[in-house]
Amino acid sequence: MQDWDVIVLGAGAAGLMAAIEAARRGRRVVVIDHARAAGEKIRISGGGRCNFTNLGVAADRFLSKNPRFALSALKRFTPWDMVGRITGAGIAWHEKEEGQLFCDGSSRQVVDWLLRELFGVGGKLWLETTLGPLRRGAAWEVETSRGSQRAASVIVATGGKSIPKMGATGHGLKLAEDMGLPLVETRPGLVPLTFARQELDWIAPLAGVSVPARVVPEQGRSFENAVLFTHRGLSGPAILQVSNYWREGQPIHLSLVPGLDLAAWLRAAKLANGRQAVRSLLADLVPDRLARHLAAPMGEGPISAVSGAALDGLARRMQDWVLTPVGSEGYRTAEVMLGGVDTAALDGRTMEVKGLPGLYFVGEVVDVTGWLGGYNFHWAWASGWAAGQVA
Secondary structure, three states: OEEEEEEEEOOOHHHHHHHHHHHHOOOOEEEEOOOOOOOHHHHHHHHHOOEEEEOOOOHHHEEOOOHHHHHHHHHHOOHHHHHHHHHHOOOOEEEOHHHEEEEOOOOHHHHHHHHHHHHHOOOEEEOOOOEEEEEEOOOEEEEEOOEEEEEEEEEEOOOOOOOHHHOOOOHHHHHHHHOOOOEEEEEEEOOOEEOOHHHHHHHHHHOOOEEEEEEEEOOOOOEEEEEEEOOOEEEOHHHHHHHOOOOOOOOEEEEOOOOOOHHHHHHHHHHHOOOOEHHHHHOOOOOHHHHHHHHHHHOOOEHHHOOHHHHHHHHHHHHOEEEOOOEEOHHHOOOEEEEEEOHHHEOOOOOEEOOOOOEEEOHHHEOOEEOOOOHHHHHHHHHHHHHHOOO
16 A cells, blocks of 8 residues: 555546645645546647636636535636646647637647646656545545555546546546535536437538527527537537536527527518529528528529518528427537536535545536536636645
8 A cells, every 4th residue: 555645536637737736735646547648638628729718717607506616716716827827838828709718739738738747746647547446544545456545635536427438437426426425416518419300300401500699598598609500410619508508308599690680681681682582692691501491491582572471480480490409419529517526515615525534526526517618627727726725
């Protein structure tokens, strides 16, 4: 059996940040992960450029049974704190839409920087090491394929169930359950939605078409961003955002031309451009393939031959298209896991389990899930940082 001050389970964003912060305090730290490489979700994120934070970080952009739980960590480790570290590491970055910050180059730079930091402060990293049960005795004991490991503190940063091909498992949830901690129901988040055959027959021929739209769930927030038609249903940023709020059996509402009185626009176009086909007119508002699909029932004749009632019906469909997904693509393509360890069991300042000194849960395994756009990475950095200050 080996003795450490801190054992970190999971070599992702939250785990590496926690380990670095603890090791900076002079703690003997080892990070243990079953994967072949550290930070794999960092590496593939943001199209390979890592959307490492968002300048708009605020409590209302996170979903949780207790949305205010995240506030302490988020206020003490801000997006500008992360920007300072990224800049200090010599990693060039840029801002995209809505406060999203990306690396100019490869996301591999972020992984390499974290590992340099970890090794530079004396931390150890064990990869391809199987994790077993966690026991509480005089100290915390973790069973691994390298033998039993013992430490005063254990930080569980094993992530959630999303993207299992990258090595995701539910191990952290099982550890929490074994310790008697309450769990909030888990489900895929930031995930494409799928549809039954009757709706898919209309959607699938448009696969590959992207259109700016407003998507409104039955409950929760609406989002205005791109919607992508796929062979299985709908994806794109607006759909991924709404998927966090959507529940089985509930419809969603799409507006393909938000902010426009489309019925009035079509009637005006009929008067001003009566010889044009509806398809041709719609192509000024939406991609041509979508315009053709929408106008197909009206044929290629002039708009002057189309009744006002038919144009009103088209406007209603385009501005309040009601669809009911039958499901999502699941954890295979989900960017995050919703739910996890109930925050009621944790101290919001330290991420330590109440009543179990020395045990911490950070990152995706906790019931805190952010919007698309760098929020989940920032929660990983902030929660890992918080635990690393005290573990």
